[in-house]
Amino acid sequence: MLNIHRKFCRETFYDGRLVDFQPVYQENFNFAYDVMDVIGREEPDRRAMLWCNEEGEEHTFTFGDMVRYSNQAANFFAAHGVGRGDRVMLILKRHYQFWFALLGLHKLGAVGIPATNQLTKKDIAYRCNAAGVSLVICTTDGDVADHVEAALPESPTVHTLVSVHGPRKGWIDFDAEFPSCPDVLERLPTAAKDPMLIYFTSGTTGMPKMVCHDFTYAIAHIITAKYWQNVVPDGLHLTISDTGWMKSMWGKLYGQWFMEAGIFVCDFDRFHASKVLELFAKYHITTFCAPPTMYRFFIKENLADYDLSSLQSACIAGEPLNPEVFYQFYKATGLKLREGFGQSETTLLLFNMVGDEPKPGSTGKPSPAYHMDLVDENGNTVPPGTVGEIVVHTEGGKTPGLFSGYYLNEALTKEAWHDGLYHTGDTAWMDEDGYYWYVGRTDDIIKSSGYRIGPFEIESVLMEHPCTLECAITGVPDPIRGQIVKATIVLAKGYEPSDALKKELQDYVKKQTAPYKYPRVIEFVDELPKTISGKIRRVEIRKEK
Known part of the structure; x- marks a missing residue:
């Protein structure tokens, strides 16, 4: 050696x-x-x-x-x-x-x-x-x-x-x-x-x-x-x-x-x-x-x-x-x-x-x-x-x-x-111990009612729910709040999209993190747009009406 x-x-x-x-x-x-x-x-x-x-x-x-x-x-x-x-x-x-x-x-x-x-x-x-x-x-x-x-x-x-x-x-x-x-x-x-x-x-x-x-x-x-x-x-x-x-x-x-x-x-x-x-x-x-x-x-x-x-x-x-x-x-x-x-x-x-x-x-x-x-x-x-x-x-x-x-x-x-x-x-x-906690890309930060919300924390909570296979959090324009949180979710096998499931996920997020962060909009999709290296392209999700 x-x-x-x-x-x-x-x-x-x-x-x-x-x-x-x-x-x-x-x-x-x-x-x-x-x-x-x-x-x-x-x-x-x-x-x-x-x-x-x-x-x-x-x-x-x-x-x-x-x-x-x-x-x-x-x-x-x-x-x-x-x-x-x-x-x-x-x-x-x-x-x-x-x-x-x-x-x-x-x-x-x-x-x-x-x-x-x-x-x-x-x-x-x-x-x-x-x-x-x-x-x-x-x-x-x-x-x-x-x-x-x-x-x-x-x-x-x-x-x-x-x-x-x-x-x-x-x-x-x-x-x-x-x-x-x-x-x-x-x-x-x-x-x-x-x-x-x-x-x-x-x-x-x-x-x-x-x-x-x-x-x-x-x-x-x-x-x-x-x-x-x-x-x-x-x-x-x-x-x-x-x-x-x-x-x-x-x-x-x-x-x-x-x-x-x-x-x-x-x-x-x-x-x-x-x-x-x-x-x-x-x-x-x-x-x-x-x-x-x-x-x-x-x-x-x-x-x-x-x-x-x-x-x-x-x-x-x-x-x-x-x-x-x-x-x-x-x-x-x-x-x-x-x-x-x-x-x-x-x-x-x-x-x-x-x-x-x-x-x-x-x-x-x-x-x-x-x-x-x-x-x-x-x-x-x-x-x-x-x-x-x-x-x-x-x-x-x-x-x-x-x-x-x-x-x-x-x-x-x-x-x-x-x-x-x-x-x-x-x-x-x-934090006070010098550890860093990742929030997201600068252009992924959601500004809602004066709050700055990073996508990762909400995505982490949603990933803990058994229905979630993949998810992405983005902001969508809102005339009152500036932006509101949107969750785009790919469901795991055995789960079907429904209004009841949306409500269940919203309540779940409210219990796990600050209530103002919960996704007011939820969309279920078959797959998320990604780069060739597998990174989620939130910019494509934001472009969707």
């Missing part, structure tokens, strides 16, 4: 708790060279990844393997015209080739653009043109490669298509050509402030934005893995996320490998709670992270039927945590879920730190890596108990982990990042 992460940060503690985190890096820092290659050279047999799929295949990759395969991938891409600063789109699901390819691109100084296999022709063409993509490496599973080909005539910057998981006419077969590429590579010039990753954020309004991160982004994920996920050397960590989502960068790469732990990857197409639960005992998974929806599915299973004894720590992110989920999972496992909050534009901003007592429903306290604040519309700090916007102070410059900006969109960058503050667009309030 090298404890290599300590080389890249200065940690300050008070009473045993981390209170300050300062990244340390050279001007040419590159995770692939400075972390992966060093571990691979010093401890080549250390496990880096345990990979399996639904067909029963299993592979264990060591850090030594990752060095060789990333070198081969770098040489492969270089042979096909990819160099420093070039943009490459990766649509590779959870195939192990994704990690070889991305690390190889890091070594070239190229910009990786991971994307989901759920994209359509229109989505792909938009992304290729917006980012100036030159090469697309894509799985042949499903029909996404067809969509890539269909988008090609509208994507003039793309000059090369590469297939994974089988040949395809007119494409270069990665699996056939990659093994013959040299597995040695002289270090190439790259800079810590070079662009490393671009992720398209689906957002709840407008077209997807291009979030650009430089090479220092990786260092900020030491906190993610060490102090939130509780990852330890020789452990095995599972984060449920496709590589097309930014969450995979939080839990399937940088932080875990900084901690010299293994990552567990199951290459599946559809989430089945029972199958995932079986993996913990079979592979001795020690730490785990998933969104609340996954935990809800777990809870619906009889957890007593599954051996979760290997699991030492579990955390949760992606959407606010309903306290009911916290208590039910704790009752079944004895583990207290640690919620965290961040964005594609950042790493972990707020979280329940290892060693702290989690408060169910709270996103925790500010990360020691950032100078956080809650401010009003004029940028002034608000007192405890008052809702404000979550912001990051940047008067001293960009903090590693914070995005470089929205790629090629200075106006949009300035809209979010001005006056020495990065504005998240999310709101919360802080």
Whole structure:
């Protein structure tokens, strides 16, 4: 064990708790060279990844393997015209080739653009043109490669298509050509402030934005893995996320490998709670992270039927945590879920730190890596108990982990990042103990009769009622109150829409929270409008008459 992460940060503690985190890096820092290659050279047999799929295949990759395969991938891409600063789109699901390819691109100084296999022709063409993509490496599973080909005539910057998981006419077969590429590579010039990753954020309004991160982004994920996920050397960590989502960068790469732990990857197409639960005992998974929806599915299973004894720590992110989920999972496992909050534009901003007592429903306290604040519309700090916007102070410059900006969109960058503050667009309030409680997006706040009402609290109450499968709270115009609360609800199986059920839900909310927050309007629907990443598009609900 090298404890290599300590080389890249200065940690300050008070009473045993981390209170300050300062990244340390050279001007040419590159995770692939400075972390992966060093571990691979010093401890080549250390496990880096345990990979399996639904067909029963299993592979264990060591850090030594990752060095060789990333070198081969770098040489492969270089042979096909990819160099420093070039943009490459990766649509590779959870195939192990994704990690070889991305690390190889890091070594070239190229910009990786991971994307989901759920994209359509229109989505792909938009992304290729917006980012100036030159090469697309894509799985042949499903029909996404067809969509890539269909988008090609509208994507003039793309000059090369590469297939994974089988040949395809007119494409270069990665699996056939990659093994013959040299597995040695002289270090190439790259800079810590070079662009490393671009992720398209689906957002709840407008077209997807291009979030650009430089090479220092990786260092900020030491906190993610060490102090939130509780990852330890020789452990095995599972984060449920496709590589097309930014969450995979939080839990399937940088932080875990900084901690010299293994990552567990199951290459599946559809989430089945029972199958995932079986993996913990079979592979001795020690730490785990998933969104609340996954935990809800777990809870619906009889957890007593599954051996979760290997699991030492579990955390949760992606959407606010309903306290009911916290208590039910704790009752079944004895583990207290640690919620965290961040964005594609950042790493972990707020979280329940290892060693702290989690408060169910709270996103925790500010990360020691950032100078956080809650401010009003004029940028002034608000007192405890008052809702404000979550912001990051940047008067001293960009903090590693914070995005470089929205790629090629200075106006949009300035809209979010001005006056020495990065504005998240999310709101919360802080209690007397310093814990933050998420309220909602700034444009989701409902202003009714002088009250400011956040959607999450009401949604949490409605989710406790057995009839509710999914719900969204929005404001609708009212001539007297300004706005009133509306609940749009997808019913669980066995329930039918009725006026009686509406009344029952309204009364239920009145009993569980302040009466002025109850939904005066309730609409039952078959499904909620969502982004491609699964976020509820409240803006679409608000547009409805």
